[in-house]
Amino acid sequence: MSEAEPAPRAEGGESAPIPEAKVVTAPPPKRRDAPTVYVVGFWRRLAAAFIDLLVVLPAVVLVVLVVGKVAGVHMPPSNLRLLDVDLWLDLVLRTDPAIVMSLALFTGIGLLYALIFHITVGRTLGMRVMKLRIIDVYGERPSGGRCVVRCVGYLASAATLFLGFLWIGFDSEKRGLQDWIAGTYVVRA
Numbered sequence: 001m002s003e004a005e006p007a008p009r010a011e012g013g014e015s016a017p018i019p020e021a022k023v024v025t026a027p028p029p030k031r032r033d034a035p036t037v038y039v040v041g042f043w044r045r046l047a048a049a050f051i052d053l054l055v056v057l058p059a060v061v062l063v064v065l066v067v068g069k070v071a072g073v074h075m076p077p078s079n080l081r082l083l084d085v086d087l088w089l090d091l092v093l094r095t096d097p098a099i100v101m102s103l104a105l106f107t108g109i110g111l112l113y114a115l116i117f118h119i120t121v122g123r124t125l126g127m128r129v130m131k132l133r134i135i136d137v138y139g140e141r142p143s144g145g146r147c148v149v150r151c152v153g154y155l156a157s158a159a160t161l162f163l164g165f166l167w168i169g170f171d172s173e174k175r176g177l178q179d180w181i182a183g184t185y186v187v188r189a
Helices: 042-071 085-093 097-120 125-129 144-159 163-170 177-182
Strands: 132-136 184-188
Touching: 042 097, 042 125, 042 132, 042 163, 085 097, 097 144, 125 132, 144 163, 144 177, 163 177, 177 184
Parallel strands: none
Antiparallel strands: 132 184
């Protein structure tokens, strides 16, 4: 109504109340609720790593035997006992070619295994058995670059006398050195 028009009058000469306009607003946009994730601790991750070791070790032994035959590198002929820690430590400290080759092949094959599975599926076979997966800090599967950095983080964790892996058990976010370096988490799948 304009100011020139008088307000409608009710029967008794009083002004009739003007009905208030209802303001209709659009409902607020729904926030996409972030999924709840449960970060996995040391023991479940250790079990997954053990399963991965059982997968990788036969391939490493086969490759080491073939490469040893081709290169002519053999283990020392002394009494080789698997549980003789002194003998193994002595071989490592002497940089025995067979031990150095075996460790290098084990490291390379293990990292390649982890890298391929992390990039393609977001988890290794051991992680699949234990129902674990890797996510980045945004909750997504990590990119190829993050996976490469994570594998470099494995080397850093091992180079610290495996303290980078033990860190998982004491960290409040249950992240190891490789997780902090790459910006990843290991969660229940």
